[in-house]
Each structure stands twice: as C-alpha cells, then as structure tokens.
Amino acid sequence: MKPRYQNRIELLQGTLDLLVLQTLRWGAQHGYGIALAIRANSGDILQVDTGSLYPALHRLERQKLIAAEWKVSENNQRVRVYRLSAAGKKKLASERSRWAQISQAIAGILGPAGEESEA
Amino acid sequence: MKFTWGDSDKRARELNEEIASHLQMAARDREARGESSAQASEAAGREMGNSGLIQEVTHDQWAWTWLEDLLQDLRYGARTLRKNPGFTMVAVLTLALGIGANSAIFSLVNGVLLSPLPYAQPERLVGATQYYPKGPLVVMREQSHTMQLVGMSDNKEFNLTGSGDPVRLIGNSVSADFFSMLGAQPAMGRTFRNGEDQPDKDRLVILSGALWEHRFQADPNIVGRWITLEGVDREVVGVMPADFRFPSPKTELWVPLHLDPRNTGDYWGDSYMALIGRLRPGANLEQARAELKTMRPLVLAAYAWRMPDNSFVNTTIVSLEEAIVGDARGKLLILLGAVSLLLLIACANVANLLLARATTREKEVAVRVALGASRWRILRQLITESVLLSLLGGALGLGVAVYGLVILKATLPADTPRLADVALNGQVLGFTALLAILTGVIFGLVPALGALKVDMTAALKSGGQRSATGGNHRASKMLVVGEVAVSMILVIAAGLLVKSLWILSGTSPGFRSEHVVTARITPNELFCAVPGRCLAFYDELLNRTRALPGVRDVAAVNGLPLGGGAEIFPGAIEAQPTPAGAHVPMFWEKIVTPGYLRILNIPVLRGRAFTEADAAPGAQPVVIVSKTTAEHFWPGRDGVGEHFRPAWEKEWRTVVGVVGDVREFSITQNAASWIDGVIYTPYGPHAIRGSGAAVPPAEMTLVIETAGEQAQFAGELKNTVASLNHDVPVSQISPLRSWVAEAMAEPRSTSALFAVFAALALLLGAVGIYGVISYSVAQRTREIGIRMALGARRQEVLLLVVGQGAKLALAGVAIGIAGGLLLTRLMSGLLYGVHASDPLTYGVVAVLLMFVALVACFLPARRAMRVDPMVALRYE
Numbered sequence: 001m002k003p004r005y006q007n008r009i010e011l012l013q014g015t016l017d018l019l020v021l022q023t024l025r026w027g028a029q030h031g032y033g034i035a036l037a038i039r040a041n042s043g044d045i046l047q048v049d050t051g052s053l054y055p056a057l058h059r060l061e062r063q064k065l066i067a068a069e070w071k072v073s074e075n076n077q078r079v080r081v082y083r084l085s086a087a088g089k090k091k092l093a094s095e096r097s098r099w100a101q102i103s104q105a106i107a108g109i110l111g112p113a114g115e116e117s118e119a
Numbered sequence: 120m121k122f123t124w125g126d127s128d129k130r131a132r133e134l135n136e137e138i139a140s141h142l143q144m145a146a147r148d149r150e151a152r153g154e155s156s157a158q159a160s161e162a163a164g165r166e167m168g169n170s171g172l173i174q175e176v177t178h179d180q181w182a183w184t185w186l187e188d189l190l191q192d193l194r195y196g197a198r199t200l201r202k203n204p205g206f207t208m209v210a211v212l213t214l215a216l217g218i219g220a221n222s223a224i225f226s227l228v229n230g231v232l233l234s235p236l237p238y239a240q241p242e243r244l245v246g247a248t249q250y251y252p253k254g255p256l257v258v259m260r261e262q263s264h265t266m267q268l269v270g271m272s273d274n275k276e277f278n279l280t281g282s283g284d285p286v287r288l289i290g291n292s293v294s295a296d297f298f299s300m301l302g303a304q305p306a307m308g309r310t311f312r313n314g315e316d317q318p319d320k321d322r323l324v325i326l327s328g329a330l331w332e333h334r335f336q337a338d339p340n341i342v343g344r345w346i347t348l349e350g351v352d353r354e355v356v357g358v359m360p361a362d363f364r365f366p367s368p369k370t371e372l373w374v375p376l377h378l379d380p381r382n383t384g385d386y387w388g389d390s391y392m393a394l395i396g397r398l399r400p401g402a403n404l405e406q407a408r409a410e411l412k413t414m415r416p417l418v419l420a421a422y423a424w425r426m427p428d429n430s431f432v433n434t435t436i437v438s439l440e441e442a443i444v445g446d447a448r449g450k451l452l453i454l455l456g457a458v459s460l461l462l463l464i465a466c467a468n469v470a471n472l473l474l475a476r477a478t479t480r481e482k483e484v485a486v487r488v489a490l491g492a493s494r495w496r497i498l499r500q501l502i503t504e505s506v507l508l509s510l511l512g513g514a515l516g517l518g519v520a521v522y523g524l525v526i527l528k529a530t531l532p533a534d535t536p537r538l539a540d541v542a543l544n545g546q547v548l549g550f551t552a553l554l555a556i557l558t559g560v561i562f563g564l565v566p567a568l569g570a571l572k573v574d575m576t577a578a579l580k581s582g583g584q585r586s587a588t589g590g591n592h593r594a595s596k597m598l599v600v601g602e603v604a605v606s607m608i609l610v611i612a613a614g615l616l617v618k619s620l621w622i623l624s625g626t627s628p629g630f631r632s633e634h635v636v637t638a639r640i641t642p643n644e645l646f647c648a649v650p651g652r653c654l655a656f657y658d659e660l661l662n663r664t665r666a667l668p669g670v671r672d673v674a675a676v677n678g679l680p681l682g683g684g685a686e687i688f689p690g691a692i693e694a695q696p697t698p699a700g701a702h703v704p705m706f707w708e709k710i711v712t713p714g715y716l717r718i719l720n721i722p723v724l725r726g727r728a729f730t731e732a733d734a735a736p737g738a739q740p741v742v743i744v745s746k747t748t749a750e751h752f753w754p755g756r757d758g759v760g761e762h763f764r765p766a767w768e769k770e771w772r773t774v775v776g777v778v779g780d781v782r783e784f785s786i787t788q789n790a791a792s793w794i795d796g797v798i799y800t801p802y803g804p805h806a807i808r809g810s811g812a813a814v815p816p817a818e819m820t821l822v823i824e825t826a827g828e829q830a831q832f833a834g835e836l837k838n839t840v841a842s843l844n845h846d847v848p849v850s851q852i853s854p855l856r857s858w859v860a861e862a863m864a865e866p867r868s869t870s871a872l873f874a875v876f877a878a879l880a881l882l883l884g885a886v887g888i889y890g891v892i893s894y895s896v897a898q899r900t901r902e903i904g905i906r907m908a909l910g911a912r913r914q915e916v917l918l919l920v921v922g923q924g925a926k927l928a929l930a931g932v933a934i935g936i937a938g939g940l941l942l943t944r945l946m947s948g949l950l951y952g953v954h955a956s957d958p959l960t961y962g963v964v965a966v967l968l969m970f971v972a973l974v975a976c977f978l979p980a981r982r983a984m985r986v987d988p989m990v991a992l993r994y995e
Binding site for chain 2: 030031032049050051054055057058059062070073075077078079080
C-alpha cells in the first residue's frame with residue numbers, strides 16, 4: 001500500500017539523494033544506469049529499490065538539482081537521461097561535507113567501543 | 120484542470136515510457152547473462168515490483184496531490200450523485216430544509232442578539248434593568264465615576280401642527296449628551312449641547328433621516344427652522360443619518376429631557392425612563408454594578424418624600440444589548456434550539472439514506488481497497504461525497520432561508536427588538552457554509568466508517584449484494600429511533616404552544632370586542648391646561664359622534680385594555696393604612712366617560728356604574744374598583760361604600776361600584792404583578808391622574824359601538840374632529856377586535872413557528888422510518904419469499920414488517936417523552952394555562968407520532984405482502 005511505500009522512501013531519502021547526485025558527477029545517466037552504477041560502486045551491497053529511485057529522481061528534478069532530457073541509447077531506445085545542474089553540484093558539495101561530518105561523528109562514537117573490545 | 124508543476128498528462132505518459140525502458144534494459148541485461156527472453160522480462164518485472172504504484176508515487180512528487188485528489192473526489196462524487204437522482208434529490212431537499220431553517224433563525228439571532236450595536240465601542244455601552252424618574256438620573260449622573268449616564272424616555276407621541284395636516288409623530292426625550300455618549304454624528308446641523316436639557320434652553324428638536332425626507336421633503340435648509348410639536352415651538356438643530364435608529368426604528372424625532380426640579384411631581388414621581396450609559400475608561404461592568412448599589416441610598420435621600428426602603432433594590436447594570444433585547448433573548452434561543460433539533464433530524468435522515476446505499480457500495484469499496492487504495496483515501500472520498508451533498512443542500516437552503524426570513528419577519532410581532540437589524544449578511548452566509556460542511560462531515564462519517572469496516576474477503580467472495588450488513592442496519596435503526604425521539608420533542612413543544620394559544624383565545628379578556636370601533640383623539644397637553652376646555656371638547660365630540668350614521672353609542676377612555684397605555688399612581692385604603700416606610704400600594708388609572716362600561720360589556724357586579732352626574736364639577740368624587748381589587752383590599756366584604764384616595768389627596772372617595780376584571784396589562788395578565796389594583800374615575804374634574812395633574816388627560820380613545828362590524832364613518836369622524844379643532848389628529852381608527860388580535864400576535868407567532876418546525880420534523884421523521892423499513896423489506900425479500908413459500912399468510916408478513924417499524928417508533932416515542940419532560944421545562948415562560956408536562960398533550964402527540972410511523976411502515980409492508988415467493992427465491 002502507498003503509505004508504507006512512502007515511509008520507506010523517506011527513510012532513505014537523504015542518503016539516496018546523495019548517492020544519485022554523486023553518481024551523476026561522472027556524466028549524464030538514465031535511471032537504470034544510475035541503479036546499476038550505485039550497485040556496482042558499492043560492491044553489490046546497496047540495492048537501489050526502483051520504487052524509491054524514480055520518486056527520488058523526479059523530486060530532485062523538481063528541486064532543479066538535476067535536469068532531464070530524452071535521448072536515444074546505443075540500443076536505439078528512447079531513454080530519459082539525467083545530468084547534474086549547477087545547483088546540484090553545489091548541493092552535492094555541501095551534502096558531501098555534511099556526510100563527512102556525520103560519518104566522522106558516528107565513527108567517533110563507535111571508535112572507542114571498538115578499542116575497548118580489542119583491549 | 121491540473122494542479123501539478125507543468126503538464127500532468129504528458130508527464131504521466133513519459134513516466135510510463137521511462138519505467139518501460141527501465142524494464143526493457145533490465146530484461147536485456149538478463150538475456151545477455153543467458154536467461155530466456157520470457158524468463159528475463161518476468162524477473163525484471165518482479166524485481167521492479169508494482170510499476171503502477173511506482174508511477175503513482177513518482178507522479179506525486181510533482182503534484183499538489185491533495186488538491187488533485189480533492190478535485191478527483193469531487194468529480195467522482197458528482198458523478199455518483201448524478202447517477203442516483205432520486206437519492207440525491209431527497210437528500211438535498213432534506214438538507215436544504217434543515218440548513219435553510221437554521222440559517223433563517225440564525226440571521227434572526229445574529230441580528231437581534233449577536234451583532235454589536237452600531238455605535239462606537241458598543242461593548243462599553245450599558246443600561247439599567249429598571250426605569251428611573253428624572254431626579255435619580257440627575258443624582259446618579261453627578262455621582263457616578265464608572266459610567267456616563269443618560270436618560271431616554273420610551274417612545275412618546277408628538278402632534279406636529281402648522282405644517283400641513285396635523286400628524287402624530289413618535290419621539291423620545293433624551294439627555295443633552297445622549298448622542299455624544301453613543302458617539303452618533305448628525306447628518307446635518309448638530310446634536311444637543313450640554314445643558315440643553317435644562318428649562319428654557321430645551322426648545323429644540325433633532326429629526327430622524329426618514330422624517331426629514333418624507334415630511335420635510337429633504338429640505339436642505341431645515342436646520343434653524345422652527346416647528347410646532349405638542350403646541351410647543353422648537354428649533355430644528357440637526358438631522359440624524361437614516362441608519363441611526365435608536366432606541367427604535369419608529370423613532371422620528373428626539374427632544375431634550377426637560378429637567379425641572381421645581382415641578383416635583385414630574386421630576387421625582389412621574390415620567391419614568393430608561394437609564395443607559397457608557398462605562399468610563401478603566402471601569403468595568405462589575406464596578407458599575409457595585410457603584411449603582413452604593414448610590415441607591417443617596418438617590419432615596421434626595422427624594423422629596425419618603426420612598427419605600429426597598430425601592431430600586433433589584434436594579435442592576437447590564438450590557439446595553441441585553442437591556443434592549445430583554446425577554447426576546449430566551450424566546451430566540453428556544454427557537455434556535457428547536458431549529459437545530461430539526462437539522463439533527465435532517466442529518467439522521469440523510470445518514471440513513473447513505474447507510475442504505477453504503478451497503479450496495481460495499482463491493483465497490485472492497486475492490487478499491489484490494490487495488491491498493493488506502494482506507495484513509497476512501498474515507499476521504501466518501502466524506503467528500505457527503506460534503507458535496509450537504510453543500511448542494513446548503514446552497515438550496517440559502518434560498519429557503521431568504522424566503523423563510525421574509526416570512527419570519529412578517530410573522531414576528533413588529534415590536535420585537537432590533538428586528539430591523541435582521542438581514543442575510545456575510546456572517547449568515549458563513550454560518551450556512553460552515554453548517555453545510557459540518558453537517559456533511561457528521562452525517563457522512565457514520566456510514567463511511569461503517570463502509571470501511573467491511574470484511575474485504577467476504578464482500579468480494581459473495582457474488583451477490585447480500586453480504587453481512589448487520590452493523591450498518593443496527594446503526595440505521597438507532598438513527599431512526601433517535602429521529603423519532605427528536606421529532607417527538609419538537610411536536611410536544613408545538614403541541615404545548617398550540618394548546619396555550621387555544622386556551623388563551625378561549626379566555627375572555629373581560630370585555631367584548633365585537634361591534635366596537637376605536638379611534639385615538641390626541642389634542643396637545645397644553646390644549647387641556649385651560650380648565651374646562653377639554654371637558655367641553657370631548658362632551659361635544661361624543662355628542663356629534665353619537666349622531667353619525669351607523670353609530671349606536673360612544674364613550675371615551677384614557678387607554679384601551681391589553682396594554683393600551685395608562686398611568687400608575689400611589690393610593691391609600693382607609694381600611695388598610697400603609698405603615699410608614701412600607702411599600703405604598705400602586706393603582707392602575709382608568710379614566711372613563713359614563714358609557715364605557717356598558718359599551719365594552721364590563722359587568723357591574725355590585726353597586727352602580729358612573730352617571731353623568733358623577734362627572735359634573737360640583738359632584739361628590741367617587742370611584743369604581745375591579746373585582747380583584749375589591750377582594751384584595753376588602754376580603755369577604757362587599758367593597759361598595761369603602762373609602763379610597765390617591766396618596767396626595769386628603770379627602771376620602773367612596774367606592775360606588777365593583778366591576779368585572781379586565782385584561783388591562785396584557786392578554787395573559789389583568790395587571791402587572793407590581794400593581795395592586797385598578798381604579799376607575801369619571802372623566803372630569805375628579806379624574807385621578809398618575810402625574811397628579813389636576814386637569815383631565817388630553818389624549819383619549821373613543822370606543823364606538825357600531826351597527827355593523829366595519830367602520831364606515833372614518834372620514835366623517837375625522838371631519839367632526841376637524842370641525843371642532845383642526846389641530847387635533849385622529850389616528851388608529853380600527854375595530855377593537857384587531858386590537859385584541861394584535862395582543863395575541865406574540866403567542867401566535869411563536870406557536871406558528873413551532874407548528875411549522877413540528878410539521879417538518881414529523882415529515883422528516885416519517886420519511887426516515889419509511890426509508891429504513893423499505894430498505895429492510897428490500898433486504899429481506901428473499902426471507903419473506905421463503906416464509907411465504909413455507910405457508911406464512913400475507914397478514915402475518917404485514918404484521919412482521921409493521922411490527923418491526925412499530926418497535927422502532929415506540930422506542931423513539933419513549934425516549935422522546937423523557938427528552939420532552941427535560942427540555943420543555945425551558946419554555947414554560949412561553950406557555951399559558953398549560954403545564955410543561957401536560958399529560959394530555961404528551962399523550963396526543965405520542966399517539967399522533969405512532970400513527971404517522973405506522974402509516975410510514977404500512978407502504979413498504981404492503982410491498983412485502985405482495986412478494987411473489989417464486990420471484991423472490993429466484994432473485995440473486
């Protein structure tokens with residue numbers, strides 16, 4: 001049902017947005033391509049749920065962080081291709097530093113505990 | 120219309136294509152890894168999940184979803200309503216009646232009770248709950264730190280002479296700072312200045328906008344002109360704007376109070392008036408009340424004579440609105456209560472219709488839930504539908520309200536306070552809209568929640584429409600019971616009022632009203648100040664009138680019964696001296712010419728009526744008393760031969776006769792509760808006047824006994840008066856019967872309104888029972904068919920169905936009686952001669968309601984009786 005679905009999206013939202021923006025830094029890409037790239041780059045750990053990916057893409061597009069256009073792929077198929085906008089690049093930079101802070105903070109919390117268990 | 124960013128349709132198509140291309144790419148990759156084409160596309164699809172849902176959620180990222188949903192719901196709702204025109208019509212009409220009646224009564228309540236007075240800072244305006252003479256006003260005006268107090272007389276009449284035909288105008292005497300206290304500005308000229316209510320400075324008048332326009336042709340040079348009012352020349356100093364209507368819309372002019380302490384009787388004893396004022400900055404109502412109490416001894420000490428110790432003890436200060444509206448408040452609130460009960464019935468009815476329909480829509484709801492619609496979304500859809508319904512009802516109800524209000528204003532007595540302020544305005548429109556939406560949510564919620572409780576699998580599995588509907592049906596039965604109960608309460612209330620009216624019209628007012636025509640003759644007070652002039656005038660007028668064709672006899676009286684106006688005076692009884700400091704008995708003055716008692720058929724019980732000789736200048740002063748007065752002061756004695764005098768006289772007067780009681784005060788009361796007796800004196804030098812004046816009153820009312828019912832001599836009467844004195848206006852020439860009818864206007868209008876509410880309640884209640892029983896018969900067609908196939912007789916089926924309805928009705932009636940006993944006590948002030956728990960009324964109404972309920976059941980029962988078992992069993 002819809003409400004539950006929405007909850008799942010919201011849970012992933014911040015992170016997923018960051019991953020999408022990061023993936024698009026290497027060039028324009030269609031939705032399927034983005035999903036594959038995230039999976040490959042995470043060493044098959046992160047599986048992007050299609051039900052989350054497309055709402056995220058369209059949300060980012062509405063926020064003008066990415067832009068979309070129709071292109072014809074090498075397989076002669078019409079695909080919708082997304083690329084990072086100038087605003088998206090800025091957003092990516094700020095999100096990355098935020099992410100770095102958060103992971104540092106979390107690592108800071110987890111770190112001593114790890115040392116304790118080693119000791 | 121789409122409420123999304125950009126083109127919604129295009130986006131939906133593209134999204135579809137985007138998802139499709141994703142699937143294709145995924146499938147191609149799988150094929151490349153060696154899966155078969157069919158396997159690949161199936162796996163890709165499975166991996167993706169519900170693509171329709173993904174599209175929807177993605178699409179939502181772009182949409183102002185709630186608005187789009189709302190529009191969709193509205194469109195869907197409108198379609199559903201169009202598909203069921205019968206249902207829609209019944210529901211909308213029911214709601215229109217309920218909402219319309221409420222809007223009409225609300226405009227009344229809003230105009231009379233809620234809307235602030237149209238003056239500066241209306242919340243600071245206050246009024247005293249009792250009247251005071253001029254002296255106390257002056258004392259308190261100087262003492263009060265909490266209020267700026269002004270005096271305002273009741274409506275008085277003024278003869279305007281010297282500019283065209285003599286006319287009678289209505290005006291009020293007011294303190295000089297009356298207008299500045301209210302913060303009212305004149306349209307032309309000025310208002311009164313401080314000190315202009317003192318003698319010799321008060322020959323001024325301010326005109327109302329309407330009087331200026333109609334009587335003075337909107338003369339732009341009116342300010343500064345002198346006009347003659349009651350024989351006194353007054354300078355017009357100002358004209359008020361047309362929308363200044365205080366104290367009443369009838370007011371045509373204002374003159375300053377004449378504050379002359381040298382005229383002791385007038386200053387301290389007579390000319391009681393309303394005290395109104397404005398709270399001074401920083402003061403509040405509580406302080407004003409406390410101050411009024413502390414000022415009371417000062418007021419009593421200032422009196423020229425000793426007042427009873429408890430004088431003015433029950434007076435307090437209230438907001439001006441409350442002081443103006445007074446008794447009308449209770450009645451209006453009762454009306455509002457009644458009409459909201461009516462709306463409850465309407466709601467129950469529509470909720471019932473929806474419940475019945477919800478059952479047939481179970482499957483629709485189940486399918487939508489199965490397809491992934493959230494319950495919240497469905498609830499919203501159902502509520503939207505019912506709100507749509509109630510908004511339609513509200514729109515139509517506004518039409519009902521417009522006409523209802525016209526009828527209402529015509530039905531209510533013209534002296535209902537602030538009736539002129541009542542209108543359908545923005546507030547009423549807002550109220551109606553709010554009411555409609557609220558109504559829709561309330562009556563929509565029950566069936567909608569019921570619909571959501573549906574067991575999805577059961578509803579989907581059972582092929583036909585007959586799934587378990589016990590819950591819904593129980594709810595609809597409860598609604599019907601409630602509906603009958605509420606109808607019962609309304610019909611009981613109407614029954615009590617109608618019975619009151621019936622008793623009231625059956626009681627004799629103590630005089631006859633057939634074949635009597637009345638006419639008011641109003642010379643100036645100054646005209647009668649010359650001794651003997653008024654006596655000669657009326658003597659001649661009576662003689663000439665008696666000679667008119669169609670006239671049998673004629674007499675004159677200072678004021679008609681039924682509140683036609685009379686003055687009160689303090690008196691003394693020889694047999695019962697008043698102890699010092701105790702309350703002096705007050706008497707109602709009746710000043711009559713000798714024929715009065717005979718023409719009005721007021722029986723002389725003991726002693727005799729007045730004769731011409733009693734009125735003669737040298738005659739021994741005598742009085743006549745009413746029966747109750749005699750019983751009160753001389754219990755167990757004859758009354759005739761006893762002695763009485765007005766408080767200011769020395770000589771005792773002899774009682775020569777005792778006459779029957781007359782409804783002097785109102786249709787329900789002989790005399791106000793604070794009046795101890797009624798004293799008749801003959802028109803002449805010995806007439807007792809409330810003001811203590813030694814001359815007989817100038818204004819008198821002729822009572823003319825006629826051969827026919829109609830007054831055909833109005834023109835001749837006017838000519839007769841004009842030939843005697845062309846400055847004396849004649850007014851209100853009308854049959855005495857219409858005067859009596861007017862006195863009944865208030866109880867009649869209340870009864871009429873309640874009767875209409877009750878009739879509507881009965882109708883809606885009947886429709887409600889009919890609906891539920893019909894529906895239940897339709898549901899049980901198969902069961903009835905089986906019973907009949909098994910040998911049940913038609914009468915038994917009839918009894919079965921009618922019995923089911925009767926049980927509901929009986930429960931409703933029982934609850935209604937209990938509710939009625941609780942609620943009708945609130946309206947005991949509106950009843951006359953009947954107790955709020957009158958068993959006869961309750962019984963009759965219970966029988967009536969049961970009868971209506973049984974008739975409403977009978978129609979569907981007859982349908983049930985005619986069920987063909989074969990058809991019924993094949994059905995489904």
